[in-house]
Amino acid sequence: MKRVQDFNVVGYNWLNKDNYIITLSSDSDIENIDPGNFAEIKVPNSPDVFLRRPISVLDVDHGENTIKFYIKAMGKGTRQLGNLDVDSKVNIVYPLGNSFSIIHRKKVLIVGGGSGIAPFIMLASKLIDVSTEVTFLIGARSKGDVFLTDEFNKFGKVLVTTEDGSMGEKGLVTQHSIFAGNMDFDHIYTCGPDPMMKAVAQIAHEKNIPCEASLENMMACGIGACLCCVTPTVRGNECVCTEGPVFNSKDLKW
Amino acid sequence: MKRVQDFNVVGYNWLNKDNYIITLSSDSDIENIDPGNFAEIKVPNSPDVFLRRPISVLDVDHGENTIKFYIKAMGKGTRQLGNLDVDSKVNIVYPLGNSFSIIHRKKVLIVGGGSGIAPFIMLASKLIDVSTEVTFLIGARSKGDVFLTDEFNKFGKVLVTTEDGSMGEKGLVTQHSIFAGNMDFDHIYTCGPDPMMKAVAQIAHEKNIPCEASLENMMACGIGACLCCVTPTVRGNECVCTEGPVFNSKDLKW
Amino acid sequence: MVNLNVNIAGLNLKNPVTTASGTFGFGEEFEDFIDLNRLGGIFVKGLTLKNREGNDYPRMAETPSGMLNAVGLQNKGIDYFLNTIYPKIKKWDTEIFPNINGSVVEDYIAVAEKLNDVEGIHGLELNISCPNVKEGGMAFGVSCPSAMAVTRAVREVYDKIIIVKLSPNVTDITEIAKGVESAGADAVSLVNTLLGMAIDAHTRKPVLSTITGGLSGPAIKPVALRMVWQVYNAVKIPIVGIGGIMNATDAIEFMLAGSSAIQVGTANFIDPQISIKIIDGIKEYCSNNGIANVADLTGALIT
Amino acid sequence: MVNLNVNIAGLNLKNPVTTASGTFGFGEEFEDFIDLNRLGGIFVKGLTLKNREGNDYPRMAETPSGMLNAVGLQNKGIDYFLNTIYPKIKKWDTEIFPNINGSVVEDYIAVAEKLNDVEGIHGLELNISCPNVKEGGMAFGVSCPSAMAVTRAVREVYDKIIIVKLSPNVTDITEIAKGVESAGADAVSLVNTLLGMAIDAHTRKPVLSTITGGLSGPAIKPVALRMVWQVYNAVKIPIVGIGGIMNATDAIEFMLAGSSAIQVGTANFIDPQISIKIIDGIKEYCSNNGIANVADLTGALIT
């Protein structure tokens, strides 16, 4: 069930000057959260931020009643969220949106970049639960922009591409040598910048592999009430916050 | 010279749950400030507060480069100003307005209440410098609302009235027995709620004692640019932020 | 005990707090967050005769203390509403007001006719002020003759309560309000969004696909409040006040200015429970101020 | 090197940043904070033929991301300006634009005549949009015939640049803009304040002595930007953009929408140095984006 809940800031883990993980805790139980679900976070003490900000759930601990978000400071809201006092209150509406499908497959590929990697830990852990072998492919501009790979390593092989070649293979994710091989994946999951997801979906279609993409989008409500967050699909304009954020890439007309 | 300057929060001294003294420090020199001058303070991190807030200077230390304000939490802005992190930045425009006249007199009375008492420390200390004997008369609802008397005691006799009689004489300031006597004051200074100042001014006029009143008012700019803060005077509408806040009570048509 | 009941042209609302069209979906979206039965009413998402896909993305821009939207009346049409949605939401013990829209007068008439015999729906909101559609929409609401014409046309086919929703994008809103009053409106609701625009200085492009869109949220409150006050002094029919209401104090201000009821819009996005908090806040204000009937607040501004 | 010069109807401004009438006094008030010589221009406090005491206190209310004012054109009259104030401020190396107001057309004419021969003053702003005076003021600006009539009358007696300041409180601002263009305006400035209102729920009274007042600040930016864009597409004369400009990015947005220059208003109250920061910010934006002439930003919105 969706809920409005107050959390307290436990602390930050800064990955570099623009990327951080924020941990929040609650006195009451945390709702069930599926991989790909997001939250609408109210940014406190920010004169310029009027609307909530949609952020995917990175991880949740139902024993400790804590929830984590991985955030890339893009603008006013995400910057201010990285600047709160420990113990200060943060109000969130969650869990929102649909989730990645978790079904047993032999081998799946998870492709991401930027803040799009946030849902991958929960996704991989659920896939492992249903005995699916997971391979990650992470794209970034440079070595310094590759995050969370230690976490991903716990669940499967991690491949990296960087545009400057400072880590992994040089180039864009879709130029990775893995796509040149026979691609024995049954399913592809992708989340990241639009052009990256489009290119991944294109390859998936060519190779006839089902592909799910999690879209980003400007949202006002996050709960299907305002119809601001649409994306064109084969069924017409659909709300990313309720029909998505995860779409079968074949349904998208982007 | 008027100036826009960043200060850092040194700390708070909470007098009770709604009243506090905030101390700010600066890396650069602080301008000369006269008793009655005020500052326009930018309230940081407050989504609801758009304009600056006018606050009288309580005290300034040119050696340490610190400035103090006594603030009564009335609403959003004054509450948020009481809730800043130590070392966080506060931007102020100062010194603004005119000041109380400092001239040698035998004996003067300083009457105030509420946040109106803020300028009295600087005022009394300057009066003492010109060998003027100072008596304070402070009015409050109750004992718990009487502040800064220890400070005032350093400069002169402190009389108190409380509406519930819990401290000093019972009643309003203007009902204090001192007004029944022969009132050998050469000059009266007053700052506080409008009705109080009007009543004090009334007595002063009756007794033919010159009286200066420092007005409060809603201000947008604080520097005479917007003409929002007028008060009617014998000379027409005048800006409280530049022609005041201190007025000869005879000039006021309130 | 505070009596929260208010009366809109003969229809009793259990309290003055309703939700604004386009900001509350069909109510269901808020079922997890609040008890919908507590609301005075729900003005559902704008409906048209036929299915509409709405405008292209991006449809939204954040602005200082507000937002612009350019949804463009995306909806599946009145028949889908009546056959699929209304049966699911009619169970709630609150007034459901369809918000109807059209490109030509005939569209309004057709939608109103379909609504006339629906049991349980006691009134509709006639939207002549949507700034986000190319044809019709706001155009009806910014000229007095066309506002009157569409009101008169719907009046002829619709027997229950007609609340005409006025556009703030006009020189003199009292003129339009008086016009629709004389054309048969039972009440007016105001304001719809102000026509605005946002630009991304970095890309040098408009933020919205439609270039301009509708401004809502606290930024517009002072303008909305002024218009409610002006209209209250110009017409006799009740007013439903809208525009930037974020809390109970705002709601009370709209009532003092002349509103019989209010709509909560953009605030639902910031806090999905805000409508209920506003009801509770109004009640508390009334108890604290010795007001036995909330209806006594309407127009009670002391001037 | 960025060329910041802009041209308003033949008059060169050293940069597009000017200050808005009523928010910058006569400039002197800001002398301690900034180098006034750096400004593109100063639109001084509204002037009338005779001394005016303005409205009663309270004249101001804070609103979400904005403020209402009801100053009501308090000023000592045009003669006092010319004899006492102008001699003190003419030393600054910036364009001084008097903002002129009247209750009847004859007042405007009389003030404009007095200004016509003043050396050093190359243009005036004709304010037909002040919402805070009972007679005249906004009334001229919300009807096309009266806006044209006052423009034409001033045109007959004033030989230099006339910038007509438009009201946003109209259904169609392009109609008024086209009207004053044809009546002889050299440029238009927009927008003046939106008519708004604030209520104190506690006292149940209006906050302003005048009940309604003029809304300014970032809250109105989306509306102002839209109007500049509309007017840019409707007239050929240059536009001076105004409304909620708080920083260089806002100023650039107004230029992209079609402004040749901009005015900084309410922002001066929040940061008395903001006008200079905006000049520096525009310069930086131009260098970063390879824009050699700031004037190329005017109307450069990509749609």
Ligand SMILES: Cc1cc2nc3c(=O)[nH]c(=O)nc-3n(C[C@H](O)[C@H](O)[C@H](O)COP(=O)(O)OP(=O)(O)OC[C@H]3O[C@@H](n4cnc5c(N)ncnc54)[C@H](O)[C@@H]3O)c2cc1C
């Ligand atoms: C379902 C979903 C899940 C997301 N998960 C994460 C996450 O786990 N971690 C994370 O760091 N970010 C995530 N995002 C993106 C995040 O919501 C935006 O970065 C954030 O809203 C920007 O807010 P801001 O105030 O920092 O930026 P602003 O100051 O508002 O804008 C800065 C820049 O970012 C652009 N922008 C703003 N919002 C968005 C948006 N939603 N999509 C694309 N561009 C935008 C603006 O146009 C502007 O150019 C997610 C978005 C969605 C829709």
Ligand SMILES: Cc1cc2nc3c(=O)[nH]c(=O)nc-3n(C[C@H](O)[C@H](O)[C@H](O)COP(=O)(O)OP(=O)(O)OC[C@H]3O[C@@H](n4cnc5c(N)ncnc54)[C@H](O)[C@@H]3O)c2cc1C
């Ligand atoms: C020259 C001058 C000096 C001042 N010195 C001090 C001082 O030293 N210490 C101190 O605590 N306060 C002082 N004040 C008063 C202080 O400015 C206000 O209390 C403050 O602006 C309220 O802001 P807020 O955001 O907390 O209240 P808001 O939330 O804005 O308002 C709360 C309530 O206070 C009323 N209010 C707001 N501003 C004023 C005002 N300026 N005058 C009267 N009523 C107002 C509002 O109408 C409302 O009812 C001074 C005011 C002036 C003009």
Ligand SMILES: Cc1cc2nc3c(=O)[nH]c(=O)nc-3n(C[C@H](O)[C@H](O)[C@H](O)COP(=O)(O)O)c2cc1C
């Ligand atoms: C996203 C969005 C969609 C809207 N859709 C409609 C609509 O379909 N019909 C309508 O009459 N008003 C619509 N409105 C206007 C609102 O009902 C309301 O009049 C306006 O938002 C002002 O109120 P607020 O400031 O409380 O949001 C919409 C507003 C928003 C923000």
Ligand SMILES: Cc1cc2nc3c(=O)[nH]c(=O)nc-3n(C[C@H](O)[C@H](O)[C@H](O)COP(=O)(O)O)c2cc1C
């Ligand atoms: C306190 C105040 C006084 C004003 N006085 C005048 C005036 O005398 N003449 C005028 O044309 N505009 C006047 N204005 C309007 C401003 O010049 C400007 O058009 C408006 O404030 C919108 O710009 P902003 O949002 O940047 O403030 C005044 C505005 C304010 C806030």
Ligand code: FES
């Ligand atoms: S964000 Fe409101 S419907 Fe998706």
Ligand code: FES
């Ligand atoms: S506050 Fe602006 S003139 Fe005094």
